[in-house]
Every structure is written in structure tokens, then in C-alpha cells.
Amino acid sequence: MAVAPARARSDYDYLIKLLLIGDSGVGKSCLLLRFSDDTFTTSFITTIGIDFKIRTIELDGKRIKLQIWDTAGQERFRTITTAYYRGAMGILLVYDVTDESSFNNIRNWMKNIEQHASDNVNKILVGNKADMDESKRAVPTAKGQALADEYGIKFFETSAKTNLNVESVFLSIAKDIKQRLTETDTKAEASRSLNKMLLHLLLQPRNQLAVVTFRSMIALFSRAPVFNLCHLFHLLRLKSEIVLMLLLRTSRKSH
Structure with missing residues (x-):
């Protein structure tokens, strides 16, 4: 270091x-x-x-x-x-x-x-x-x-x-x-923050996830210096979970 x-x-x-x-x-x-x-x-x-x-x-x-x-x-x-x-x-x-x-x-x-x-x-x-x-x-x-x-x-x-x-x-x-070295330290800190947020969100009950959360994460990722494939994978998975959740809610209401 x-x-x-x-x-x-x-x-x-x-x-x-x-x-x-x-x-x-x-x-x-x-x-x-x-x-x-x-x-x-x-x-x-x-x-x-x-x-x-x-x-x-x-x-x-x-x-x-x-x-x-x-x-x-x-x-x-x-x-x-x-x-x-x-x-x-x-x-x-x-x-x-x-x-x-x-x-x-x-x-x-x-x-x-x-x-x-x-x-x-x-x-x-x-x-x-x-x-x-x-x-x-x-x-x-x-x-x-x-x-x-x-x-x-x-x-x-x-x-x-x-x-x-x-x-x-x-x-x-x-x-x-x-x-x-400064860029490496900045990227490492940003990566730790992003991973911490992802872990926090993924540990929440599914019914607490909302589209606004997805949008806020997109905004955060777009400013981050380390938006890598790992984060993209989590982001896409989160989006699919939100869409699925909304579809299930819509289906239940229609019945």
C-alpha cells in the first residue's frame, strides 16, 4: 500500500x-x-x-x-x-x-x-x-x-x-x-461503497424494493469511476427482480 x-x-x-x-x-x-x-x-x-x-x-x-x-x-x-x-x-x-x-x-x-x-x-x-x-x-x-x-x-x-x-x-x-495510486485508492473506495449498497439492497425483503431504488442506483453507478461488469450484473438482476415483483402485484390485483 x-x-x-x-x-x-x-x-x-x-x-x-x-x-x-x-x-x-x-x-x-x-x-x-x-x-x-x-x-x-x-x-x-x-x-x-x-x-x-x-x-x-x-x-x-x-x-x-x-x-x-x-x-x-x-x-x-x-x-x-x-x-x-x-x-x-x-x-x-x-x-x-x-x-x-x-x-x-x-x-x-x-x-x-x-x-x-x-x-x-x-x-x-x-x-x-x-x-x-x-x-x-x-x-x-x-x-x-x-x-x-x-x-x-x-x-x-x-x-x-x-x-x-x-x-x-x-x-x-x-x-x-x-x-x-490516488486513482486506485478512489476506485477501491467507490467499489467498496457500491458493493456495500448492493449487499444492503439485496438483503432487503423483496416487497421493499421499488423502481425509485433502481433509478437511484443507476444515477450512483453512472458517477462511479469503477462501474464494472460485476456491478452491471447486479444492476440487471435487481431490475429483473423489480419488474417481476410489479408483474406479480398487477396479477394479484387483477384477480
Whole structure:
């Protein structure tokens, strides 16, 4: 559950877990350091297995605690890192715009997500090191955008060195996840309310059901964000019961 437990609500409203994946050397750790600590180092950072940072932000009046996991890109750590896919709510796929092989491997990283992550995980494509001279660029911006469009996900080019779009990419995926979690909570609450009303109505004596009840339920369902087949089945069954009841009453009066 994304909503924080009651004892921690004073600290944050949502806990969102993010995962950075991509080939070794694409700048995942530098992106994380820039976002979490607003620092940058020119030294090569080798992540051993997995590491994480925490930063709390505010979105739409809500405090969001971001727990961001940085994974090692090397194959020898793959068993360790894939274990963290399942708990991730959002995944940032990072490549180096000066390294075409890191871009081509995004498809393999996407396959890992399909195998190990939850079905509804949010994803975003990140082309890092965009500050590099154009003569060193191996992956055009349009090519990165085309791949993102193919997967139906957002795309950003970033630079941990100059802080280009670093804040934007993390805030973008956090906002999308918060919206998804909010919609899920709203739908779940509406579904519980509808099911409770249906149960209450179906437990009533048949002679207390009336057409007005059916009409009021139609109005309620039409406003609900989770009007699904289960509710439609109950609604149609209720309608048939009301019609049958009225026919029986009419038949009795005629006799």
C-alpha cells in the first residue's frame, strides 16, 4: 500500500519506490546524487550490487517520500538487482547518448522489467550525458523519442553534470505514480461503497424494493469511476427482480 501508516503520516503522505536501471557507466549514480544531494563528481562511480537514496518532495499539497534504488549495470549483479524490480513503483531506464550500445540494450532492460516487475509499474526513458559535445553524440534525440513512443512511455534527455532535466525527470515519474495510486485508492473506495449498497439492497425483503431504488442506483453507478461488469450484473438482476415483483402485484390485483 502506497499510503503511509498512521504513525508516519506526519512525515509523508506517500512512499514511492523508484529503480534506476541501465548499462554500467551510463550515469545512473550521478543522476541519483544530483537529485538527492545536488552534487556531481567527475570520478567514475561503480555501484556494487545496489544502493539507495531518499528525498522527500511535495506534489499537489502532498508530501512524497521517494526511495530511489540505484542498481549495478554489470551482468554479475543481475540476480541481486532483479530482486528489487517487484517492489518498484516506477523504473527509470537510463542510457548514455554517447554510447549506442547502451541505447540498444534498453530493449533488454525492458524485457527484464516485463519478467520481474509488476504489470502496472510506471516507466520512463532517460538519455543521460546530454551535455556532451554533439560530435560525440551517438544517439539522436529523435531516436530516443521514437523508442519511448514505441513503448508508450515518457522520454527525457538529462545531464547530471549540468543538472539538465534531472529534477524534471524524477518529479515527472513521481507525479504519474501519485496519480495512479490516488486513482486506485478512489476506485477501491467507490467499489467498496457500491458493493456495500448492493449487499444492503439485496438483503432487503423483496416487497421493499421499488423502481425509485433502481433509478437511484443507476444515477450512483453512472458517477462511479469503477462501474464494472460485476456491478452491471447486479444492476440487471435487481431490475429483473423489480419488474417481476410489479408483474406479480398487477396479477394479484387483477384477480
